[in-house]
Amino acid sequence: MSENKTEISVEALRAGDREEFSRLVDTYSGPIYRLALKMLGIPTDAEDVLQNTFLKAFQHLKDFEGRASLSTWLYRIASNEALMLLRKQRPEITFSDAAPEDDDNSDYFPAQFTDWCCLPEDEFLSSESQAALDRAVQHLPETQRIVFVLRDIEGLSIEETREALNLSETAVKTRLLRARLHLREELSTYYGERLDKRSKE
């Protein structure tokens, strides 16, 4: 999420400047909506998260200490909102940080070794391909999904991701690696089939 051309004034926001708040909303609503959509997969749910994020931001502006950037602060609120909604929808899933963060990545050891990078570019640009990418993200455990979305889709640094999720660097890195390996497996299945299909044509 890149800061706008004219930087948003935290002072003006705190002073209740509504025009400045509307600039904040316009600057960050795109990335926040995209994050929510990737996390939840359903546009109406993403809209709920979008609205709640800015409602909470408005309520808590006075608590914004400026230690993190405005964007990281908003990502933090949005991530919490998205995870809370998922928890509400599926209370049987535990969201605590129970995900093991040890060095044992054995469950994530690659099993697919098809080199599908050589597929023609149009293959990656199709709407079917885009749907496969979205589907794969939805299959990630939520705690990995949020790390992947922030780091690899929104382009936050490891440090910003850590700050937004209040996690240790090790936890962020472990979850990111597992998410990436998981997605690589799933995309290898999808594009491997596409490769097969093309070779038979």
Add this chain to the structure above:
Amino acid sequence: MNEHEHSKCRSLLGSLSDYVDGSLGEELCEEIERHVAECQNCHIVVNTLRKTISLYHESAAEAGEVPGVVRERLFRTLNLDDYIRH
């Protein structure tokens, strides 16, 4: 046990994220490069892992703005009706 699952591949797996992000120390980088030059499966894993990340990165760049009606509802919810049209 898959023939690929030998110890070197396993021991390097934990460093792959840092490697593709370019944030791995020089020594480990060289170790991975030496290994990948000899191990066809790891070579494929590194390439497809890079491609996976870049596909998602590109998909974000292509994802559009907030739909107009969603933006309008958002502005109304926030009592920012006066600023809906810029």
